[in-house]
Amino acid sequence: MVAASIQRAMVTVRNSKGLHMRPLELIARKAQSFRSQVFVTRGANRVDAKSLLHLLTLGAEPGMELEIDATGDDANEAVEQLVTLIGSEFEGFDRS
Amino acid sequence: MLIKRGIAVSPGVAIGPAMVFGAESYRIPQQLISVNVVEVELTRFRAALEATCQEIQLNEQLARERLGDQYAAIFSAHLLLARDPQLIEQIESRIRQQNSPEFAASQVLRLYAKRMRDLGGQYLAERSIDIVDLEKRLVRNLLGERREELSNLTAPVLVLANNLTPSETANLDRKFVLGFATEVGGHTSHTAILAGALELPAVVGIGKFLDDVSGSEMIIIDGSHGVVIIDPDPDTLVKYRDSEARFRSHERRLQSLRTLACETKDGVPIKLMGNIEFPTEAEPSRDKGASGIGLYRTEFLYLESNREPTEDDHYRAYCQVLKAFPGEPVVIRTLDLGSDKMPGPLRAAYPDSVNPALSIRSIRLSLKHLELFKTQVRAVLRAAVLGDLRIMFPMISTLLEFRQARMVLCDVAEDLEEQGVPYRGDIPVGMMVEVPAAAVMAEEFAREVDFFSLGTNDLIQYTLAVDRADQAVAGLYRSGDPSIIRLIRMVVEAGKNNNIPVSVCGQMSSDPMFIPLLVGLGIRQISVTPHAIPELKEVIRNLTIERAVSIAERASSLEVARDVENYLWGELKKLCPESMQLD
Known part of the structure; x- marks a missing residue:
């Protein structure tokens, strides 16, 4: 078996309210759609992207840099889609 | 280990497992499970989790139907939380380590809630x-019908609650309740007064801590210093076990005074009575050495039940x-x-x-609702025949x-x-002196009343214009204020x-x-919470x-409460060096 390759990418939080419940919920759901293990890191805090509870503890504010990393056979797509999602404006989801 | 501070209302140290009691609270019956039921408990946990998820889906x-998609979204996030893979993994791992599912779920979720609060920021605090x-939903589903109540305890516990009503406090099973701590309450709350009477170490007014x-968990309640310790470390536990033992021996020494006369060293009798x-x-007061009841508060008859007490209810009491x-x-x-x-009826x-x-x-x-007042007075005059x-x-x-x-x-x-009912008409009639006006006019009152009883709680409140239960000004409530001494x-x-x-x-x-x-x-007559009697007797002797x-002359010459209290404290230390070692 080939050693699982780790994919990484950086992304900046763009939506104006920071990553609150609703955006985080979408991120967790998106992460859960992949077989790969996916993590989000802010500074020293690296959390499971499939866990809404853990994502909440990131306290990600607008303008913050996050690192996404994924390990598994669909790691490439996972990183790519999560970067797109986190970097988006989460239009219409800023209410909660 | 977590240390919380509140108001010390009933002395002593109690150590034991916590039982959280509240309107919508529950008690986790056991922390640990045996290894051979781990699989069964895992299944029970998953079923409870599923039930919880269904509840959330229903909400x-x-x-969605009533409020719209935007509000439904709140619950969709809750559902995602309930199904959180990290959460489930951590709870199940604790169950495999023989934690009961209730305990595991509660501990893990509270850890997350705390972490969020600690991260700061209002948003996360609210999410917590x-x-x-x-957690509440999940544990409730786990407990099902097994929810325990205060009334049917089977093992010793320390009761923790937002608040306990006087009747709940009075009904605490002293065999199993070792002490209690509440989020609200103050020195003069009825719950505090009762705790003293029941001799249960108690701390009130801690502020929010039940979360x-x-x-x-193991809890220490230090009712002498107003401290509650949650999950103490081994050193702290040893220290408190030690102080628990010392407190008991101090109590025993005081108890040995019980049969001795309550008089000063030079033989002047001071009557110590109980407030109940x-x-x-009544009986516990007598056991503490009370020679009579100097203050029997009769409000409980009204506050306990929904119906108005009858004359016979009063009479029997x-x-x-x-x-x-x-x-x-x-x-x-x-x-x-x-x-x-x-x-009730007057509310x-x-x-x-x-x-x-x-x-x-x-x-x-009473004077405005004579029917209410007369019912009580009738019962008093009838009972007066007996003692x-x-x-x-x-x-x-x-x-x-x-008049x-x-x-x-x-x-x-x-x-x-007229009705030919046996009664005693020449019963002594006294009054409480607790309004400054009455103290100022004491000379005139004294010609008409049979006795005075100084109610210092209200007298201080009205004289200094301070509500002791109000945190913002509680520090201004000083028993040693020169104005009080003068009154x-x-x-x-x-x-x-x-x-x-x-x-x-x-x-x-x-x-x-x-x-x-x-x-x-x-x-020459002092009426106090019964548990204080032995200690006061020691001072008097x-x-x-x-x-x-x-001492009174020197204290009266001081100008501010702080100086009076410092002086009196110093004198007490000289009088009773032995008791002081306890602190």
């Missing part, structure tokens, strides 16, 4: 409430107390209800007052009020006479001039530090009248 659906909510406790609220407290004190005085204080504590008549302490309460209420029962009216401000109240008593006696002196003088007894029945007299001062001012008088 989501209802919210969502986590606590999830940090799941139940079943429930008839069941008074007889029970008299039975515990044959030949000794039992002083009944008539109803001291007010706008914060109003009997509607008096909407919340802006200023309850200055509103319709106490004797004012040395005395009656006193609370919160008298003017001579007119006292009115006494007139009602005469009317009632006449009625009883007490006036009342004692008036009593002496007119040859009527003066006793003190406020919380101030339960504090050993004030005993030399009070005795020095000329007080170490005191001479000469010393007391000189």
